[in-house]
Amino acid sequence: MLDLRTVRKHFGRLAAVAGVSLRVEAGEIVGLIGPNGSGKSTLLSTIAGAYCPDDGEILLDGQPIGGLAPDQIFARGLARSYQDPSLFFRMSALDNALLPARNQRGERARQALWRGRWWGQERANTAEAAAILHDLKLEARAQAPAADLSGGQMKLLEIGRTLMGEPRLLLLDEPTAGVAPGLAYTIFEEIERMRRLHRLTFLIVEHRLEILFDFVDRLYVMHLGQVIADGKPAEIEKNALVREVYFGE
Amino acid sequence: MILDPIGTLISLLTSFGVAAMIALSLNLEYGLGGIPNFGKALFVSIGAYTAGVTYTRLLPLLAGQAAPYPCGAGMSQALQVRTEIMRTLPAVGLTNFLMTLVIAAFIGGIVGYLASYPALRLKDEWFLGLVLLASSEVVRIVVRGAEPVICAHNGLSGLSQPFVFLPTAQLRAAAFAGMTLLAAALCYWFAQRVARSPYGRMLKAMRENSDVASGLGKPMARTRASVMVIGSAMAAVAGVFFVTNIGFASANDYVVGLTLDIWVMIVLGGLGNMRGALLGAAIITLLDRATAIAAIQANMLGSQFDFNYARYILFALILLVMLRYRRQGLLPEQLDTTGAGKFLTKLRRQDVASQKATVNRHA
Numbered sequence: 338m339l340d341l342r343t344v345r346k347h348f349g350r351l352a353a354v355a356g357v358s359l360r361v362e363a364g365e366i367v368g369l370i371g372p373n374g375s376g377k378s379t380l381l382s383t384i385a386g387a388y389c390p391d392d393g394e395i396l397l398d399g400q401p402i403g404g405l406a407p408d409q410i411f412a413r414g415l416a417r418s419y420q421d422p423s424l425f426f427r428m429s430a431l432d433n434a435l436l437p438a439r440n441q442r443g444e445r446a447r448q449a450l451w452r453g454r455w456w457g458q459e460r461a462n463t464a465e466a467a468a469i470l471h472d473l474k475l476e477a478r479a480q481a482p483a484a485d486l487s488g489g490q491m492k493l494l495e496i497g498r499t500l501m502g503e504p505r506l507l508l509l510d511e512p513t514a515g516v517a518p519g520l521a522y523t524i525f526e527e528i529e530r531m532r533r534l535h536r537l538t539f540l541i542v543e544h545r546l547e548i549l550f551d552f553v554d555r556l557y558v559m560h561l562g563q564v565i566a567d568g569k570p571a572e573i574e575k576n577a578l579v580r581e582v583y584f585g586e
Numbered sequence: 587m588i589l590d591p592i593g594t595l596i597s598l599l600t601s602f603g604v605a606a607m608i609a610l611s612l613n614l615e616y617g618l619g620g621i622p623n624f625g626k627a628l629f630v631s632i633g634a635y636t637a638g639v640t641y642t643r644l645l646p647l648l649a650g651q652a653a654p655y656p657c658g659a660g661m662s663q664a665l666q667v668r669t670e671i672m673r674t675l676p677a678v679g680l681t682n683f684l685m686t687l688v689i690a691a692f693i694g695g696i697v698g699y700l701a702s703y704p705a706l707r708l709k710d711e712w713f714l715g716l717v718l719l720a721s722s723e724v725v726r727i728v729v730r731g732a733e734p735v736i737c738a739h740n741g742l743s744g745l746s747q748p749f750v751f752l753p754t755a756q757l758r759a760a761a762f763a764g765m766t767l768l769a770a771a772l773c774y775w776f777a778q779r780v781a782r783s784p785y786g787r788m789l790k791a792m793r794e795n796s797d798v799a800s801g802l803g804k805p806m807a808r809t810r811a812s813v814m815v816i817g818s819a820m821a822a823v824a825g826v827f828f829v830t831n832i833g834f835a836s837a838n839d840y841v842v843g844l845t846l847d848i849w850v851m852i853v854l855g856g857l858g859n860m861r862g863a864l865l866g867a868a869i870i871t872l873l874d875r876a877t878a879i880a881a882i883q884a885n886m887l888g889s890q891f892d893f894n895y896a897r898y899i900l901f902a903l904i905l906l907v908m909l910r911y912r913r914q915g916l917l918p919e920q921l922d923t924t925g926a927g928k929f930l931t932k933l934r935r936q937d938v939a940s941q942k943a944t945v946n947r948h949a
Contacts, residue, residue, distance in 0.1 A: 387797065
């Protein structure tokens with residue numbers, strides 16, 4: 338589904354991503370781990386279109402997406418979440434959930450003037466968003482400002498709202514960062530549920546390896562902008578190079 | 587000094603209508619869209635400059651007369667021509683005025699579209715604010731030095747409002763006030779419709795975090811351009827009313843101070859709330875007029891204190907107090923953008939009602 342071929346991204350003389358190749362197959366949950374500064378977040382940002390790759394190919398379902406704008410990449414079915422909760426904090430949780438809806442009538446100023454042209458679709462989207470919020474146990478907070486949610490609720494909303502855009506592949510950057518351990522596990526259970534229910538594929542950057550290893554099918558390990566190992570969690574755990582660079586053993 | 591209460595009220599209503607249009611346009615751009623347009627005076631001035639050109643070139647043509655060069659030696663003759671046409675040919679005057687509105691909106695929209703482009707390169711929106719502020723001053727200085735638009739630093743008089751043919755001054759002023767308020771009401775309807783729609787939600791998302799909104803599939807460049815087109819066209823239309831209300835176009839009227847007055851209006855009224863923009867416009871217009879009248883009265887009584895300067899102190903204080911104690915303004919933005927929240931509440935009530943009905947049936 339996602340195929341990266343020797344992708345490079347430099348900032349000045351710093352090679353943040355130095356020739357990364359990886360594959361994510363449809364329906365998989367793939368982990369991306371590595372020490373701080375190894376280039377994981379930069380790689381996610383490059384795949385999602387926030388950065389333009391300097392070299393290499395990024396293919397989504399065989400089609401190149403490298404260098405496309407983030408909204409164009411989203412339209413092709415790839416969504417992402419961020420390390421820090423990136424909600425629209427002064428908007429309600431419901432509005433946060435409604436925003437990613439595809440082909441929303443009334444998103445052009447001209448259509449916006451005539452309520453009759455978009456209100457029917459808005460009502461259908463609201464029912465859909467309410468169902469998502471219900472599944473995330475956020476229904477009671479639907480009309481609260483996103484800023485009033487707890488850290489864990491923010492993370493759940495950030496991941497859950499992407500469903501409104503009907504994505505096929507989700508890139509999650511540290512979905513449990515700053516979240517209590519119990520809720521962190523819940524977030525991964527939610528990710529697993531979303532995979533089953535919505536047939537989603539995930540590429541997840543995460544530092545909480547004890548949780549990540551329970552849920553991922555495969556892992557890639559990055560160090561200094563390069564992939565140094567890949568395989569199933571059990572293989573990665575035993576990999577000497579990974580243990581050296583990641584765990585300092 | 588004895589004030590004419592009706593005349594003052596009519597004049598206040600006209601000024602309010604103009605201020606409301608500009609405040610609504612800035613509230614769309616910044617209150618909802620997060621674009622700090624510190625060049626608002628530029629877009630208002632576009633309306634004034636457009637009127638300067640249409641009143642001196644288009645108006646005589648519409649009346650089937652030659653258009654004398656409006657500046658320099660021909661200034662008085664040109665003034666006589668347009669004054670005469672406005673007084674004696676009401677249909678021509680009205681047509682010219684309406685065409686001025688359309689042309690000003692069009693030019694304002696184009697300039698707004700072009701102004702949105704630096705934003706694509708400037709990651710921090712406040713740099714765009716500075717670019718617009720500088721552009722506004724540059725254009726003003728260029729127009730003040732270039733004769734063909736409004737006769738450079740001399741300015742251009744005789745840009746009368748279209749009801750100048752009516753018999754009494756009060757009737758003329760009242761008709762124009764009505765027209766201005768009608769235009770302001772249309773702008774309010776437009777802004778409110780836009781704000782309370784999925785487009786308004788997209789504008790809010792752009793304000794909150796345009797990178798994230800883009801990552802969720804929303805075309806930010808197009809959205810930024812479109813709101814700048816709308817806001818700028820609205821401000822240019824307001825500029826036509828502004829200049830024809832005073833009847834005189836001068837580049838010195840479109841200084842940074844005008845922009846700042848509009849900022850005070852929306853911060854006071856409520857960022858992102860269109861009713862707030864109207865409230866802010868009303869309060870600031872009243873205070874502006876009150877201080878102006880106080881300045882004249884004080885001057886007549888031989889006071890050394892100039893209340894015109896008190897106005898600037900007052901507006902600055904309002905801005906500081908609002909930013910310190912009530913950042914959301916007097917009328918805060920509505921959380922439920924499109925009415926989806928209200929619809930959700932209704933859905934839940936129906937759900938609860940149907941569950942109760944089921945329980946009752948089983949009982």
